[in-house]
């Protein structure tokens with residue numbers, strides 16, 4: 001078990017979960033296909049055949065004549081049945097109607113893609129031992145359900161932790177796209193429908209003739225899985241690649257250059273989903289260089305793709321990383337609203353503003369981005385991060401969906417009316433046609449896809465939530481666990497337990513009370529470095545000194561960020577008494593001795609929470625060890641190694657962060673704990689050849705503070 005098939009292993013179902021054979025279908029009928037087709041419906045038929053063979057050990061033929069014991073898969077338009085009209089009227093784009101009565105199964109999509117999604121749903125039920133009759137219509141909550149890969153043309157991956165790219169190598173597109181097809185299969189099984197294949201920090205060379213053809217090969221590979229290709233663009237390409245003297249979005253030569261490039265792309269990839277743009281952000285070129293607005297920048301591309309039915313995802317992640325840290329009124333968390341609010345209504349209909357879930361950057365705890373409440377006349381999508389950039393790089397187990405759910409279920413109270421983030425991004429709240437989900441995934445060539453077997457539950461749940469965000473994150477985890485590790489009750493219970501405990505534990509040992517992940521911010525985004533957060537434009541700013549800590553984001557005394565939320569929320573966050581404690585230091589600057597609702601001081605809470613979080617991480621190892629012999633050796637050992645690493649690293653985190661604040665505040669731990677673990681081998685006592693000792697910053701990060 002190397003993880004390559006993810007949750008689509010189709011492992012044989014244990015005897016006690018099998019139904020009596022008489023109730024099983026005996027044939028598969030694929031509508032709208034021929035023997036040579038390579039379309040979502042033909043993929044669905046082959047998948048059904050392979051799945052049933054794997055799960056039940058029965059070989060079903062693919063036939064043309066439907067019977068009462070056959071599975072029929074295809075579009076609803078190609079099927080005749082007395083209930084067809086009723087169900088066809090309930091289906092929305094990409095949706096499916098799945099009906100199973102005994103051995104008769106009908107899987108009918110609104111389009112071919114829907115039929116494929118329905119087939120995967122049926123197979124998932126079988127693999128989980130669910131043979132009950134059903135009659136359901138399932139439609140996606142939002143039209144955009146994409147992944148964003150941050151892969152570079154040279155084969156490296158920004159914030160990727162699972163080996164080199166499956167898409168690119170040495171400046172071009174890889175020859176053998178087998179892994180791309182396997183990835184597309186995994187994504188299709190969740191109902192995802194688009195992949196932006198290259199890094200948001202894009203290289204202009206992506207658009208050379210030869211690479212356009214390579215992108216075409218990727219699009220050809222993922223199309224049978226119902227997935228469309230998207231491309232990140234470098235805003236300065238007309239200059240850097242085209243040799244023009246400018247990349248001003250209003251310059252007619254620039255417009256002509258993009259139009260021609262776009263037409264070329266669509267010639268090779270007629271169903272190209274569209275473009276993703278990171279502009280005027282973190283040193284990337286953009287319209288602000290020419291004093292044009294971000295809307296001017298977005299609309300340039302919108303016009304180019306519009307005749308082809310394409311869309312433009314324009315990222316809201318724009319902020320000034322040269323900001324003056326001494327300016328107490330400046331706040332990076334204000335940036336998105338400051339840059340975008342006044343542009344509301346100026347974006348073309350095929351532009352979608354893609355908003356990270358929180359106002360800063362994928363931290364372990366952030367409030368929902370206030371931008372969701374500020375641009376009602378603009379299409380919006382939420383950007384989530386499956387790759388664990390700030391959450392332990394897949395070397396730590398962190399099951400993230402409970403965090404995403406808090407944001408998706410959060411009520412922004414726009415105009416004092418229910419305004420859940422998930423209703424905003426689905427387009428429902430403001431009656432917009434476009435909207436949805438972008439998930440930063442960054443899979444690599446490692447057979448585990450993400451570098452850790454357990455990390456795949458995040459990808460699985462992301463896709464399922466993009467289809468239906470009302471689902472419960474624990475239930476999704478249980479589905480994934482059964483599909484990935486089988487039906488043993490203790491395996492299910494243990495994986496569920498440690499995964500559900502993992503986000504709170506990680507928050508506890510890396511940065512709590514809304515202070516965010518206190519990680520190294522300037523380089524790796526891995527491991528503790530609370531000092532690096534302050535004093536530079538990239539940091540998230542804790543404003544910690546000898547007596548006080550936290551960002552004052554109130555309107556009255558602080559950066560005014562609380563005032564970017566609709567009035568009900570603004571009032572709540574403005575007042576320290578009504579601010580949820582998990583966001584206390586996000587919105588307020590307080591003394592270390594300020595008391596929390598528990599009666600503890602802020603600093604004592606820090607000490608205790610770091611101990612509690614690290615203590616929980618220790619239990620992951622013993623919990624996992626209890627599964628020895630119940631999971632195949634390969635995956636068991638792989639995870640044991642990682643969970644042991646996490647257990648150790650959580651102690652490093654605990655001691656570094658606690659030590660840092662104890663030294664800064666001069667306030668000792670009431671419980672008198674000393675943070676030198678008795679089993680730790682100090683670097684100073686080791687003898688290693690080929691290594692050179694270096695000083696670490698801050699010193700608390702090192703063992704023995706050196």
Ligand code: BDP
Pocket residue numbers: 158159200201278317361362389
């Ligand atoms: C930051 C990442 C950086 C990305 C950037 C982005 O560190 O690698 O390029 O976000 O999302 O979190 O554009």
